[in-house]
Amino acid sequence: MFQQNYLYWFAGIILLAVAFLSLRDKNNPRRFSTGLFWGLYGLTFLLGDWAYHLAAQWVGDADAGKRYLNISVGAIVVIMALIAGFGGVRLGSYHQRSETQRKESATRLGNKLFWPALAIPIVTVVGVLSFSYIPGLQQALFGPGNHATLITLFSMTLGCLIGWGIALKLTHEKAGQSLQEARRLLDSIGWAFILPQLLATLGLLFTQAxxxxxxxxxxxxxxxxxxxxxxxxxxxxxxxxxxxxxxxxxxxxxxxxxxxxxxxxxxxxxxxxxxxxxxxxxxxxxxxxxxxxxxxxxxxxxxxxxxxxxxxxxxxxxxxxxxxxxxxxxxxxxxxxx
Missing domain, CATH: 1.20.120 (Four Helix Bundle (Hemerythrin (Met), subunit A))
Known part of the structure; x- marks a missing residue:
């Protein structure tokens, strides 16, 4: 059955690919710290139940293994905060087209440029409604139980993949360039990209305190x-x-x-x-x-x-x-x- 962890692993793999490209970017004055930042962030997405089981076997105690793993993730977050705080995430080179080429492409495509973006919400809505109203579809893919969050995330991911395919078809770009563009956006946003997750954790801490x-x-x-x-x-x-x-x-x-x-x-x-x-x-x-x-x-x-x-x-x-x-x-x- 399809699990939510698969989506997290997919996101983690993309972030690790971004980290690898950052490390190879010699035009980035902070390529090692930038690559380390996105690599550590991607690593947190790859962790899951398997990591808890592995930590429990290594330590010999399930609770102790879980505690050590949680401490390790906390250490990763601290390292990421230090990298961001000292300006370790910088822009590099992303093999983009020239300004003239981009304008010519935009003129040629016109309103078709909106198709990839529109595909994401449309596919998401269709996916959620399909899993909600087609008998047996939800259980066949996800198994028994309530999977409201997984359905939304799965449908949105499917919408992103379809939108990506449409964008490649329209622009005639290589798939690798889309990863470069993802890296450019991540580097442009920088530390703010991880802020929602940190703030959600802060809310839990405030409540517990x-x-x-x-x-x-x-x-x-x-x-x-x-x-x-x-x-x-x-x-x-x-x-x-x-x-x-x-x-x-x-x-x-x-x-x-x-x-x-x-x-x-x-x-x-x-x-x-x-x-x-x-x-x-x-x-x-x-x-x-x-x-x-x-x-x-x-x-x-x-x-x-x-x-x-x-x-x-x-x-x-x-x-x-x-x-x-x-x-x-x-x-x-x-x-x-x-």
Missing amino acids: GVGSAIAHLTETWLAVDNRFIAVATYAIGMAVLTMVMGNAFAAFPIVTAGIGIPILVLQHGGNPAVMAAIGMFSGYCGTLMTPMAANFNIVPAALLELPDRNAVIRAQIPTGVTLLGVNVFLLYWLMFL
Whole structure:
């Protein structure tokens, strides 16, 4: 049966290929550190149950083997952070066409250039619907059980492969050049590419460390949360600020809601939890607009568009984020207690 690990291994193989090409790129002044960065990142995708079993056999104890392997992965992350922090990921040479050739190709292809990009969401949607509504298809490929996440990832991967094939057919490029382009994009984005995974881990650490309880204690001790408006403003602004720190409103939501939303707004002031959750998440998204930690939304587009200012997207979004946050405070105050 097809397993989710296969997709991770596929991603790991691509990253290792990128690392190998980086090591061979003599035009990159930091080719060894760049190759090491992407190689270590690819290695983390190749790890799985087999690595735990191997570590358990080597150590002689399953729990100890798992602990050592987890420590090793943590060490890999620290090394990657040091490489990125010291500017170890740099741009190199990617065997691209000249500017004139690219313009001629773009003129020749016209709107056909959008076909590969459109193939990805179309195939993903068709795949998800097919596995959901064609009897026996899901079980035949993935086995019994609920495979919602695997279905989405599998369909998206299939869409990417089909889009890749269409792109090769349209541009008449060699398959190896697409790997060079993948390397160029990864090098352009740099450390920000791994930020979503690190922030997801940070959210788990905050939850385990009891940050929500600490926020509740500080709020009740230092703020006049007996005042309904102050409590509402604290919750909405807290969602935005913690989202800016963590880069993810979904990670900030359980922490702020457990510390302020439920104990103060719902239990103390009798607010509607459904309204609190909806507008609270919207307030978190306001923070997303104003932080480089939300790399997928703010840093990656600037890198892909090769903007001279990496924070250009954030600067353009700050007025919108601040305005929406103010509107959310008043919406939450008016609607939560109807």
